[in-house]
Amino acid sequence: MTRPPRLLVDANIPHAQAAFGGYGLVRTMAGRDITRDDLAEVEALLVRSVTPVDAALIDGTPVRFVGTATAGIDHVDVAALDERGIAFASAPGSNAASVVDYVVAALLAVAADRGETLDGKTLGVVGVGEVGGRLVPRARALGLRVLVSDPPRASSGQTDHDPLDLDAVLAEADVVTLHTPLTRPGESPWPTLGLIDAEAASRMKPDAWLINAARGRVVTSEAAATLATSRPVVLDVWPNEPEPDPALVRAATLATPHVAGYAADAKTRGTAMLAAALAAWAGGDAWTPPAVDPIVVDAPDLPTETAVEQTRWLDALARQAYDVRADDARFRAAMAGGDGEARAAAFATLRKTYPERRELDRFVVRGPVPDSLRAAVTAGLGMDVDGLASDRRP
Numbered sequence: 001m002t003r004p005p006r007l008l009v010d011a012n013i014p015h016a017q018a019a020f021g022g023y024g025l026v027r028t029m030a031g032r033d034i035t036r037d038d039l040a041e042v043e044a045l046l047v048r049s050v051t052p053v054d055a056a057l058i059d060g061t062p063v064r065f066v067g068t069a070t071a072g073i074d075h076v077d078v079a080a081l082d083e084r085g086i087a088f089a090s091a092p093g094s095n096a097a098s099v100v101d102y103v104v105a106a107l108l109a110v111a112a113d114r115g116e117t118l119d120g121k122t123l124g125v126v127g128v129g130e131v132g133g134r135l136v137p138r139a140r141a142l143g144l145r146v147l148v149s150d151p152p153r154a155s156s157g158q159t160d161h162d163p164l165d166l167d168a169v170l171a172e173a174d175v176v177t178l179h180t181p182l183t184r185p186g187e188s189p190w191p192t193l194g195l196i197d198a199e200a201a202s203r204m205k206p207d208a209w210l211i212n213a214a215r216g217r218v219v220t221s222e223a224a225a226t227l228a229t230s231r232p233v234v235l236d237v238w239p240n241e242p243e244p245d246p247a248l249v250r251a252a253t254l255a256t257p258h259v260a261g262y263a264a265d266a267k268t269r270g271t272a273m274l275a276a277a278l279a280a281w282a283g284g285d286a287w288t289p290p291a292v293d294p295i296v297v298d299a300p301d302l303p304t305e306t307a308v309e310q311t312r313w314l315d316a317l318a319r320q321a322y323d324v325r326a327d328d329a330r331f332r333a334a335m336a337g338g339d340g341e342a343r344a345a346a347f348a349t350l351r352k353t354y355p356e357r358r359e360l361d362r363f364v365v366r367g368p369v370p371d372s373l374r375a376a377v378t379a380g381l382g383m384d385v386d387g388l389a390s391d392r393r394p
């Protein structure tokens with residue numbers, strides 16, 4: 001009797017048994033701990049971003065399929081897999097809506113806490129793929145003027161966003177938000193490793209905010225630290241994960257442990273994309289994720305006369321669905337003490353035990369939404385304002 005295929009799956013990939021169990025025996029383990037020895041009998045390896053997959057990991061193992069339930073693939077040596085005829089799949093766009101929610105929540109939180117409005121600010125979006133491309137219309141609906149930079153897309157005529165070069169965006173943006181992959185020199189004509197270094201940072205407006213929810217090393221530690229002394233800096237990703245520099249965590253305005261893409265819907269979508277790829281490769285039926293019900297949030301009972309009040313109102317609505325300040329508080333507390341090893345363990349634990357969060361477009365608003373804010377709620381936050389219309393009070 002031939003033995004069934006074996007699959008090794010990162011324990012942070014949800015629904016693993018339901019989605020992959022039909023293909024063989026599923027074993028799960030912490031992604032950071034996976035070694036070559038663990039793959040001795042494994043045909044399919046399913047990881048997230050914390051498992052470097054290269055020749056050293058897979059050579060001498062029976063692995064024939066590698067999947068990563070993530071958008072970023074900088075942890076996978078795709079050329080090495082190609083050379084060995086190993087099938088590869090990732091989950092492009094699976095968590096884009098979740099990252100956009102994170103950026104929107106952070107923009108509103110920082111503006112509201114500073115008594116500012118987003119209305120009329122210029123947002124510079126660096127990288128307009130799955131995340132950046134979806135962020136553009138949502139930011140515009142929140143009243144931001146948007147400039148974009150994406151040389152790879154510009155050079156292939158792939159964007160309708162009228163891209164500028166990075167310098168032009170840095171010179172004009174009030175907020176710069178990064179949504180590029182991490183690429184090293186030689187991997188791309190436009191490598192992003194250290195894209196925002198001290199020199200690039202010095203070309204930003206003196207009070208321009210920086211948001212990095214892409215990869216930590218797209219910004220140098222030096223640039224991040226310098227910028228954080230003089231303006232809001234929001235960091236979800238860190239140059240040396242899982243051991244971020246505690247001084248940089250303290251200096252950041254909002255600091256989170258690489259969870260921008262961690263909405264439950266996004267993780268489930270990543271699993272479903274890998275299940276579909278596995279079905280196409282091995283044959284079989286793709287897994288269908290369970291349906292989810294909409295969730296009700298209440299229209300805040302706050303004034304909306306001025307632009308600053310409107311930003312506060314939107315922030316109060318958004319944080320009922322996703323509270324980025326709570327993520328920040330948990331992370332800050334966890335990074336406040338202990339040595340590097342303890343902080344690395346805490347970083348992993350925060351991610352493993354991340355509370356259930358839903359994408360903003362799963363929410364329906366109960367109560368009156370002022371006409372002046374309707375577009376910001378529906379197109380900016382992505383929430384439904386009509387789903388409970390019959391419940392609305394005059």
Ligand SMILES: NC(=O)c1ccc[n+]([C@@H]2O[C@H](COP(=O)([O-])OP(=O)(O)OC[C@H]3O[C@@H](n4cnc5c(N)ncnc54)[C@H](O)[C@@H]3O)[C@@H](O)[C@H]2O)c1
Binds near residue numbers: 099126151188236262
């Ligand atoms: N924090 C998180 O939880 C999280 C979640 C998802 C993705 N990410 C990161 O964000 C990155 C972007 O995600 P995505 O889904 O939008 O990827 P994507 O591949 O769809 O888009 C990336 C875009 O960046 C552009 N780009 C490449 N080099 C550039 C450069 N030098 N300057 C400007 N633009 C450049 C590409 O042309 C592309 O349009 C991922 O590669 C991943 O590393 C982080």
Ligand SMILES: O=C(O)[C@H](O)[C@H](O)COP(=O)(O)O
Binds near residue numbers: 070072
């Ligand atoms: O690239 C991605 O998709 C994200 O960075 C991803 O959400 C990171 O989460 P991890 O794979 O580390 O669990």
